[in-house]
Amino acid sequence: MQEFVFIMRMSQLVGRRIKEDPRDAVTPSHKFLIRGGYVRQVSAGIFSLLPIGKRIITKIEAIIREEMDRIDGQEVLMPVVLPAELWEESGRYASVGPELLRFKDRNGKDMILAMTHEEAVVHLLRSEVSSYKQLPVMLYQIQTKYRDEARARGGLIRVREFTMKDAYSFHTSQSCLEEYYQRAHEAYVRIFRRVGMVNTLSIESNSGMMGGKVSHEFMAVSEHGEDTIFVSPDYSYRANREVAYADWKFEKQSPLELEKVHTPGRESIEEVSEFLGLKPENTGKAVFYKDQDNNLIFAMIRGDFEVNESKLANFVKCPGLEYADDELIRSVGAEPGFASPMSIDRNKVRIVVDRSVAESSNLVVGANEKDYHYKNFNFDRDIKDVEVTDIATVREGDICPLTGQPLKLERGIEVGNIFQLGTKYSEAMNCRYLDENGKSQIPVMGCYGIGVGRTMASVIEQSHDEWGPIWPITIAPYQVQLCAINPKNAAVGDVSEQLYAAIKQAGVEVLYDDRGEKAGFMFNDADLIGIPLRLVVSAKNVENGQIEFKRRGAKDVELWPLDQVIDKIKSVIAEEYKKFA
RNA sequence: CGGGGUAUAGCGCAGUCUGGCUAGCGCAUUUGGUUUGGGACCAAAGGGUCGCAGGUUCGAAUCCUGCUACCCCGACCA
Structure with a gap:
């Protein structure tokens, strides 16, 4: 995990909170990301990240890196700007529509902004790998992508410029790919559990423009999702509406005259x-x-x-x-x-x-x-x-082909996907290796994506209340928020500063509200930021040698003896991480 | 790309139908003071080419024409 700024004073933090809902925001994640000072829109579907938003993204990326490394991935970085001829090699320069942004450089050469990196990774790998001894291999990157969406919407849920983790694996056989695909699937399950996305489904999907056959989508279940999913009551059957089928029963009768x-x-x-x-x-x-x-x-x-x-x-x-x-x-x-x-x-x-x-x-x-x-x-x-053939759209209540129970409809946000690509790109782009018999072969590919910003938004969709997001500790911008009620009071100010220094010393990430705002104002800001753990220093409690502790979203508070605060907060943090292990 | 809507101070809005002196309100900001456990109070201050470009008029935020941006629904799409 990379090194972090562990502490911050609210008085210094860039990114203001906004009381009113933005006029054009509809979904909870969009409202809270704007109101909490996480992101700002620059143009349709194009956003800047403010400090606390960037911290969340960095933490999500760190979890993804750990899990990609755990399945033997090697991180690379490929360019956002690519020459058109690379996409001509795969045929996608012609086949992909206007969502691929095309432009010319100063010499009149056709260029594109990459919306995905199959071509770039094959270009990279075909000159680096030439023997079966080097396979299988997986390369991944966390990189900006651009898709010129006809209609950006929903804050970070559908954007034009976005950060994506994309991974590509290369194999000497279909069975090797299938084995690795299973490992990637398990890695994805771990990633979404660790970032605190409590309700994620892996479902059968349609491969669309990517080509290939077997694929799964990871859906964050949310009423604001753009995709329609059909599931059996026990969730053993899960499929995107695009591919879902049901156990339809039809009955023949004796034909009557036309x-x-x-x-x-x-x-x-x-x-x-x-x-x-x-x-x-x-x-x-x-x-x-x-x-x-x-x-x-x-x-x-x-x-x-x-x-x-x-x-x-x-x-x-x-x-x-x-x-x-x-x-x-x-x-x-x-x-x-x-x-x-x-x-x-x-x-x-x-x-x-x-x-x-x-x-x-x-x-x-x-x-x-x-x-x-x-x-x-x-x-x-x-x-x-x-x-x-079957060209029918499943309807809610149709009979599940696996369980015989009526199917129900859910909405989902697609946060990740995995594909068994096959040889579409490696073949088209002439990527070859020599097998043990010295014979030229085409590697079989898989690809695996996760939308990082969309993941952040989806976590809010699944974890918020009327006051703001409730971040899982694993991706919260800070682990603890320290609030001083009236820091001008000498006792409160002194204790708060000492606590702030001690928490830093203990390696805990803390956001210290030192502004001296009214308690209500401060607490509302804290709820809007959504840090999961809160310590409050007040004159009354300091007099009794106590500090108040509260979890975001909980009703009850605890009073902790001042001299035990560091030990206790460290153990609460450890306990919180266990929830998402 | 089709349908609908919006554009006025950092944010949220009124004013536009029915043209008229200096364009308002709330929040936020600055200064001084009082306050401090769930969005405080008093006093003062700063902040606008009314989206852009034309036109009509003695006079345009307001009427007319064109354009642009953004949002919502749909189409399209990882």
Whole structure:
């Protein structure tokens, strides 16, 4: 752990507390980070850290370093500014959208601000490692990243510039990667426990633009989270909505004859099912998407389900699906609002059917003619040569595939992720080593990220009261806050100064409120800063040779004999650390 | 990128509809004094190109046009 400034006087501390909530802050973490004097916004999604905010970040980083070193990581530092050609090698210069900030240097050379460092680490490693004897290896860094987010929000929860710990491992085999992936997972569990994130879930996730197959997200459970998670009641099943599935049961009935019905002006599932006196689950829904090349994809799902665009995008291997416009839909012979998979130009459209349609009977579908639908559509009979898969979005209450219990919905903030990347980058960027037979091989990669600022914000989301954050001792800006009520009183002033010096001597981190503010004012500031342990020096107690001790968030106070304060506070601190070991 | 909103002192806001003398209020700040266990009191003081650029007018924070920044919802996305 790096050396720290152990002590600080409040009278000298830069970063004022603010009484009122900032107008534009909505989440508790955003409000308290601003009000407590931890961070200040410079531009949308771009923040400066004030001293106590920086101390928290430094402590979180120290915990991450320890755990990365424990799983044999080697710390490096790679640049924020990278040449575009490195990203051209991997193909991401073209495939990643506008969130990658591109610019030219003075010579007109294309450059980028790195949003992640797979390319940089492969560039580094391919010239340093050439033998199987050097593998496996893991490199990590704690570095600034930039993502040109369309919409920054929620204080530190979604920002454009941020600090991230990212780690990359290289292996000679998939099994070696899988073994290491497990160790990384365990390291992450330890990290989030140690920083005091009490409610973190590791869940199955969608690999998105990173490529690769197996991946997990570490979610801080919070009502202000941006991601939707489905969990079983016992939390044995946990999955992001993007990949979650349920044990859906569908029932086949004997097919009835196809029947064309007049449904004037009824376009939506609700309108059609109500008009025909049926339920939404008796209908089939058609949703049209287009890929980047303007190719039409016809997704068909039962009327009571929603298409899961992540599942669909993964299935058709196209990351950038968009809703198709009416003109494109008509160009294949379909009628928007009354679309049917039958009687359309099969050469111009790819049809993907959800199991809910394939395994149900006698559904109402469009007739590709304005104001007409068909009743009694049956997949097996009425359509041929289409792809059937799961593209349904889980709904709260759907049955868990593992436990058979109803799934419940949670919100989460993604604070970390781990991926089994495979050879996507090492292969594209020609990273090779020689195996024991002298044969050239491509290393298998894993990557592992943690958002440091987001972690700080998430801890507040999970640990605060109406007055401010309640920091775990492991990342609190100081371990102890010392408050002097009326330090102009000679006895109070003397005892406070002596205590301050003695605490420093004992190696305890203390923030000393020496300002002589009114008690209430001082206590409110202390609560807003959220240091977990508080000592108060007052005239009344000093007269009795006593000091008051209180834990942040607790109701009760203790009175400690003055000559035992140092011993007692040290033991309380040790006890607090044990809670997060 | 679509929808909605905001921009006036360090922070939070009023004033704008209905144009008018010197642009206010609370908090914070400075000075002096009194206070000191859950956001004290008295007295005095400093602090503004009213987001930017044009226009209308005798006169614009206020009306008109354009722009910019920021926030919220959505789209997109590690």
